[in-house]
Amino acid sequence: QLQLVESGGGLVKPGGSLRLSCAASGFTFSDYDMTWIRQAPGKGLEWISYISSRGDVIYYADSVEGRFTISRDNTENSLYLQLNSLRAEDTAVFYCARDRSGYFYYGLDVWGQGTTVTVSS
Amino acid sequence: QSVLTQPPSASGTPGQRVTISCSGSTSNIGSNAVNWYQQLPGAAPKLLIYSNNQRPSGVPDRFSGSKSGTSASLAISGLQSEDEADYYCAAWDDSLNGRGVFGGGTKLTVL
Secondary structure, three states: OOEEEEEOOEEEOOOOOEEEEEEEEOOOHHHOEEEEEEEOOOOOEEEEEEEOOOOOOEEEOOOOOOOEEEEEEOOOOEEEEEEOOOOHHHOEEEEEEEEOOOOOOOOEEEEOOOEEEEEOO | OOOEEOOOEEEEOOOOOEEEEEEOOOOOOOOOOEEEEEEOOOOOOEEEEEOOOEOOOOOOOOEEEEEEOOEEEEEEOOOOHHHOEEEEEEEEEOOOOOEEEEEOOEEEEEO
């Protein structure tokens, strides 16, 4: 079945780094654009970053531009998010999601279960 | 403050029809497709409506979406207790080199 499984979350001090991974299965990963979304405790969804199927088009939210880096390895069926210079306000559940066509046209149709990042001293 | 504006809460009784609004601008809803997501407590979001008014396979036809200009709406008819959840609208935004934007979410309570 279609599945996305995130990993790599944890507790990190302000200014620290983490690398999140998202393992895809059940579909041809290289055919799909991918997105990272986060949700702070008790808050709504926030779009973080987008990467095209070949990795040649990338977008970031202003709130993470210059600190987070999205990448993918189509040979490993994996999506990544490198988080640097972490701040307390980055504390959130991070979800990876499949973007069926790019630019939300057909929506984010497969989501992972999320991985929790906590930034605290 | 979210780029797309939703009411923070909505409510209805079983069997009733409720609508949730989502207001945006020409750079997002006005020029791109709108999606709606349902998030049950403790769960990941689930795609409910895509391309303004299309339902993914498995989503009951009690859920419907519409768009007019820079606003969109989600309607739920025949309200059921299991519909109690948070609902989010989303769209691509063509400003600032491109970005995804979400509404702040609407918590639907079934009375």
